[in-house]
Amino acid sequence: MRNTLLRLTQPRAITYTQNGSPTDVLRVSTLPSLPAPSPAQIAVKFLLSPYNPADMNVVQGVYPARPQTVDVNGVPHNLGGNEAVAEVVQVGEGVKHLQPSDRVIMGASQLGTWRSSALLNSSDVIKLPPSPAVSTVHAATLAINPPTALRMLSDYVQLRPGDYVIQNGANSAVGTSVIQIAKSMNVHTINLVRERGSSEETEALVQELKNMGATHVLTNEQLINDAKNARRTIKEWTQGKDLKLALNCVGGQETTELVKTLAEGAHLVTYGAMSKKPLSIPPGLHIFKDLKSVGFWMSRWYAQSSQEQRRGIANDIVKLIETGNLREPSHQIVRLGGHDQTDEQATQVLYNALPSSHTGGKKILFDFA
Amino acid sequence: MRNTLLRLTQPRAITYTQNGSPTDVLRVSTLPSLPAPSPAQIAVKFLLSPYNPADMNVVQGVYPARPQTVDVNGVPHNLGGNEAVAEVVQVGEGVKHLQPSDRVIMGASQLGTWRSSALLNSSDVIKLPPSPAVSTVHAATLAINPPTALRMLSDYVQLRPGDYVIQNGANSAVGTSVIQIAKSMNVHTINLVRERGSSEETEALVQELKNMGATHVLTNEQLINDAKNARRTIKEWTQGKDLKLALNCVGGQETTELVKTLAEGAHLVTYGAMSKKPLSIPPGLHIFKDLKSVGFWMSRWYAQSSQEQRRGIANDIVKLIETGNLREPSHQIVRLGGHDQTDEQATQVLYNALPSSHTGGKKILFDFA
CATH class of the missing domain: 3.40.50.720 (NAD(P)-binding Rossmann-like Domain)
Known part of the structure; x- marks a missing residue:
């Protein structure tokens, strides 16, 4: 619980203040502490957050979707990241269908998943059925x-x-x-x-x-x-x-x-x-x-679908994993969360990990733990 | 009636024995006399038959539709023409929904409409409702x-x-x-x-x-x-x-x-x-x-539609004409039927009338009367 609180009070994120090439504009930054969730919100810690080809296009500013922004010392910072698996840490008093330690994936686009923790609207996430067959890597990569x-x-x-x-x-x-x-x-x-x-x-x-x-x-x-x-x-x-x-x-x-x-x-x-x-x-x-x-664009599908449909497709994918029909993607985990690293050092780790292009290669997953 | 019989016994048609440019390969030919219609057939005389852009492509052999053929002195001749208005002259004994003097348009593709007369399957034509507002030019050009x-x-x-x-x-x-x-x-x-x-x-x-x-x-x-x-x-x-x-x-x-x-x-x-x-x-x-x-391809629509649907769309177009919402296309009638012309002379008339391309200009309608 102490660790959890720590993450909520000193969240870290990959942010950018202007569009450009990821290795030019992305920075690992420490964000303001999170307040307690409002009645319809949940507080989550992100477990793993993929770096997808489309994310690069959002950072470049050539993708028809806008990032979330957060204010850091009076400067609006864009939050990168669209997909992730997160663990619920705290729920607002109006949230009945989720509870701490539930695993959730993103059911809305551009929530800014490249960070250690966040407050999200409870309706923007999809609860994963508890399933030991579904690894954290599976869970992080099953929404898109x-x-x-x-x-x-x-x-x-x-x-x-x-x-x-x-x-x-x-x-x-x-x-x-x-x-x-x-x-x-x-x-x-x-x-x-x-x-x-x-x-x-x-x-x-x-x-x-x-x-x-x-x-x-x-x-x-x-x-x-x-x-x-x-x-x-x-x-x-x-x-x-x-x-x-x-x-x-x-x-x-x-x-x-x-x-x-x-x-x-x-x-x-x-x-x-x-x-x-x-x-x-x-x-x-x-x-x-x-x-x-x-x-076909998965973001449009999510935007046009009901909560029920979103849960339905997550369950369909979970079933495919449970029956051994869907493997983990080939991946590489990049750890950016350690408090032994400064933001500057973590930014260097990030740059060293980012591929020059997205044609093949292992999927990069950010870990802010 | 004498004229009608004459047309049935010496039908004239635009034919070709090989693919190529229309002014290289098309010929006006006299065809064998028509027998009496079999039970499901009708004998028609064509009133006006358009020369459409797609017809040129069929003659060139670059269109995914095959022409009808007819045997002339032991040589198979391709019959040009896809659209027309015709008048029923005689009906087979099994044909109940059509009678002589009915006006019909083509409800199937590539029936070979560039001719003075033909035997057709009664199910391949669409009867036009009698309507004085619908001119012969209208009728000849309303199927496609x-x-x-x-x-x-x-x-x-x-x-x-x-x-x-x-x-x-x-x-x-x-x-x-x-x-x-x-x-x-x-x-x-x-x-x-x-x-x-x-x-x-x-x-x-x-x-x-x-x-x-x-x-x-x-x-x-x-x-x-x-x-x-x-x-x-x-x-x-x-x-x-x-x-x-x-x-x-x-x-x-x-x-x-x-x-x-x-x-x-x-x-x-x-x-x-x-x-x-x-x-x-x-x-x-x-x-x-x-x-x-x-x-969209009208030929596919006809092939996939019921008789009822084909009659329905003809009626829809007739109504648009009757209400003054659809004009006759700008056109030029080319007469090829006169028995004072030899087939050779008629072929020359045809060549002189054919446009070099199909980009704009008046629609050519063949008249074999």
Whole structure:
């Protein structure tokens, strides 16, 4: 309890006062002490908070979502972080459905999760069912990527066991969730990845995805440079079954070729744009093949959903974890909370840990304990 | 009756034996005489048959629809033509809902309408309600363009009086139908057209569209070259009302700029590709603005609809004509039926009439009487 109080009275956070490159503008700062929660609020300590690709875009100021701000010595500081698992420490007198030591994840966007503790509206969090199978790493990473995969596999096409879906960026956090969740539905996946530096590295990646449950893996380069052959290969794999769903986080030429593999009436669902290139779609695919090109954004889904629906999807993901269908993402924990570190020192630890880009690699999780 | 029999015994048609440019491969030919209709068939004489842009693509072999063929002296000839109005001349003994002198339009695709007469399955035509307001030109052109406009204005977004839609290719056959049908729904239109050779010609076109009911007209060039200003102008026009529906028959850069004017959750409906360029869509519009990009093809609608639905949409268009809401398209009738012409001479008449391209100009209607 003493530790808990300490965290509430000297909270630490990753903040920034202007937009820019994360390693230019992010700082570890000590924030003002938290007051007691008001009737509808809860006090939480964050257990683990991921550093997601979209967070970088928020810091750069190129993402259509605004961070929370907190006043430090009269200067408004932006609070980074969108996803986390937290433990409830104290609840406001009006809060009935939560109690201290409950684990919660974020049910609203941009709550500023890169900090040791916070006051949150009790309606902005989702209580996790107690489940020993769900590790802290699982819990910290289950609000965005796995539900994005689950919703995209559920909301556009009625998939039946034995059906196929195709996706690019298959080794991304969402992509690996797609592989595993599809497998749990007995749905086959055709997975596109970028070629690595050597054929051995590519082969290792292919093997990693197959171990995870990927049915087939193809490289973007194979698809782009020999599209006809790649389409024939895909037809052999699917044995003539229609491809009705493609999931896209890349864009550009690779996605144009991806779309050409689809059957009449298929959906292309875009949730990312790693190539930074626009989608280029031959109009005939819309007109004559009835292609539907749409987008998915988990933040919109949360904003448009009821508390009940938010709890529902968290429970769905917890069940997938409990049944062994969803692994922890490959990750690296960065500890920024120690009071033996000054804010300056913790900032250096942060900079050393941040990747230069977000194409692959381990997921970084901040720990302010 | 003698004339009618003559037409049935010496039918004339525009045919081709190989794909290619229409003025290279099309021929006016005399076909074998027609037998009496079988029980489910009807014999019709075609009154007027349009030459539509898509017909040219079928002749070129670049359209995903196959023509009917007929055997002439042992050589299979492709029959051109997809749309027409015809008069029933004779009905098979099993046909109860049609009788001689009924006017019918085509309810199935690629029936080969560029001919003087034909045997058709009675289920492949739609009987027009007798209506003196509906001219032969109206009737010949009401199966494809006006219903394309009506469906696109009805099937994606619930439009209410006072709402706005935006479209490009506004002076196309579908575009002018959109203007008029939207006006009949008290829906405002923002219309994009290509700049003409001179500002006087552009102004004349703008005025023509406004006379038809266009609320606002903007040129593609204004939108592309000064997109920010164009978007501001559009915002002023709509007075902040959301643009939820864009209709596209152009593609390329112009359509990318068009899409940027849309509100969250809007539909882009593509039904043509006059620029021959792909759609280029910034992925953020899908992900963060929930843009839905789809295609519309009237042939698919007919193929997926019941007889009842087909009759329903014909009646809807007839009502729009009867209430003065839909004008005859600007057109030119090309007579190919006279028996004072040889097939060779008629072929020359055809070549002289065919436009070099399909970008604007009057609609050509073939008359084999």
